[in-house]
Amino acid sequence: MNIPVTTWSLEQTDRADLLPAAAPDGDVRIVRAEVPSPEFSRFLYSAVGGDINWVDRLSLSYAQWQEHLDRPGVETWVAYDRGTPAGYVELDPQDDGVVEIVYFGLIPAFRGRRIGGHLLAYGAARAWDLAERWPGRAPTKRVWLHTCSLDGEHAMENYLRRGFKLFHTEVAEQPQQATPGPWPGSHG
Template structure:
């Protein structure tokens, strides 16, 4: 059995494209995880993506995770609510002054609380000012990402509200599967 998956690619081509979300109520802060930590990044990846079929990085070894996180211009920004990790955004510098939002999302318990729009706004702004933290990089000219129909139901709308515009849509057939979850028996 297969399922049709729609993948949308979106971009911003100027910092002026960013339309920031309001900050959520309560104690939410966003901090860069400056020390590459495969354990922490894998925790974030499985906790955020476990219920929406994120599986591409699951087979990676510790060394492969470390190499990905250690690339110049790769940054992980983590949103915390009252000291608890709520979600993350991973930026990946690419050639031609481009930055990809490689991963973005919230742990299920933190969705629907206005944290996502704020984290996406903050992370996108950090993509635009990435060269200030990585002096060998030229200023960012383009920020892009992709999302798909397996992601949360509000993902595409959140990207568009933040000022991202669609530049490509693709349909693929994938085997129907059960999301892996962060671990067997975890709350979905």
């Protein structure tokens, strides 16, 4: 059975578009995972997206994960709450000063604690200054992302609060899939 899925594309076209978020309470830190690690990236992807139908990368091989993570400019920024991974932002630079926020989200246990807005604002700021860490890259002129009706209920609101503007909407039929959950293969 197919279901309609709405996908929204949003962007910032100037660094001044980025609106800050209040820092969450407690010991929340955001750190770049500087060593490309397919195991860690797959853990983050599965843990964050398991309950919201992130399945497109689950079939990638170890070598495919490594190849993606080794691309110059690809960055993973991880939020930690008292030393425990809480969520992440993955940045993927494209041509002509464009940076895509490919993945962003929180592990379910950390949602609703004001970490998401802070992490998104931090990740978008890192997208804007990405060229400073990668000599030879063009300065960022545009940061963009997409979200869909299968994502978390507060995703769109968070993007708009951080200053992202809607530039495209698309509705397409997709096969309804059993969501693998954060424990793929465990059926629970």
